[in-house]
Amino acid sequence: MFGSMDPPENVYALIPKEEEEIQKPPRYVSSFHPAVVSENKQIKDVMRTMGPAKVELPSPDKYLKKRCKELQLPEQSHGSKGVSRVCALTQRRPPVPARTDRPPMGQTKGGFIKPAVMAPLKPTPVSVDSHKGHKQLLETSGLVPKYVTKKDYGEVPAYLQRRSEARWRSQEEHARLEKEQEEQEAMQQLTEEERQAALQHLKKKWDALHEEYQRLPLIIETMSKKAFKKSLEDAMNQLDKDICLLEKFPIIYITKN
Template sequence: MSDVIYPRESVYNLIPKEESPIQKPSRYVSKFRPNVVRESKSSKNAMRMMGPAKVEVPSPDKFLKKHSKEHKLPEKTHRSKDACCTVRKPPVPARTDHPPMGIHTKRDFVKTTVAVPMKPQPISVDTHKGHKQPLENSGLVPKYIMKKDYGEVPEYLQQRNEEERRAQEEFNNFVREQREQGAMKHLSDEERQAVLEGLKSNWDKLHHEYQGLSLFIDTLSKKAHKERLEEAMKQLEKDISLFERFRTIYIPDN
């Protein structure tokens, strides 16, 4: 009956159950414990009362004296002049002696006297605190106008202009061929202005109709009508900007 598991709200759970004692595992004891205990007792018993067995007894003459632990500098040794300077220098020449000729030293006095003195580097002071920099890097020296190619058009710009000129010539040739074949018609200034005014009048009509829409777009038909007006107005704006940008306009002759 003890092995039967009942639901949590069963009446059988109210019957007291016998509690089985918990079997704890035995405590771990090292196998080296007796040796450790024996060694610790043997070392303690040897100097339990009077300290270590053999200790060097201090001598009564070796007591701490005053200034004995301070660092001392080595004593100075006096040297005689004869010991350090064994070779005598030659005597100072007399006023009547002639100077020796043909002796060259490490320093060439001739070059130093003839050489041109160094010029100070030009600088530019740009702050009130004395900050300075080389004058060449300050932008005050006109070094760019001294170049050989100053004022000339760079090569990449010349190449770009040549490509644009070549493309314009090809376009003009193509237009000329199309006109000769009768496939394209050139609009005159009057026709171009008339088309531009017609586009602007159409845009005004659509804009007036757009301004007359209701404030609340609550149906699908109103929303679609508004989108159609916006698309038509955008297309007219593109056409107007195209006619205003270009003076020469060709249209296909159908």
């Protein structure tokens, strides 16, 4: 029992094996490693929050004086002496020309010649329509006869002609439809032969229904048979009314439909 659980023995398992050394790959080293090391060696955080360890005290000779903190302009150098700079806002403008001076004629700085006298503008014609002086443009007042001189003055416009033609066509179409409807709904008299033929047809139909009604059983219990009996009775009553109508009135009018 125990022998079956042991692994199978092998002669080659007794031979000692040489241990193989596992060759590890070279470790990755960043190319920026020297720069990072040099930055870490630099002293950057000295006196970051507490300030310098020792502060130089001010000298007693350098005390605050009057107007020592005012902004002072830089001193002029040797080359800038004698050069006057004038602000454009405070610069004096040229004097006003005298009455005896002649104006400059010909081409000016702008490169064009200014006209000496401008042409006067023509006044717009107006119309005064009240004693108080109310004015309005003459062109839009309606007093200028510009529409009378047109070629189509006094004629019916084309759009009104088209509208009247469309209305006339619609009226004709409506009249035609009404006439057709009246012809369809017109009554026509039934001839004697047709009346007798219809009467015989109704009587034959009544006989067929009556024969079928006579075949019904005496005792009817189911709902379907009761409904069938009721339908036969209604049909026979309607046929009786139609037969009486045809026999009573010799002249009968019917529609075409």
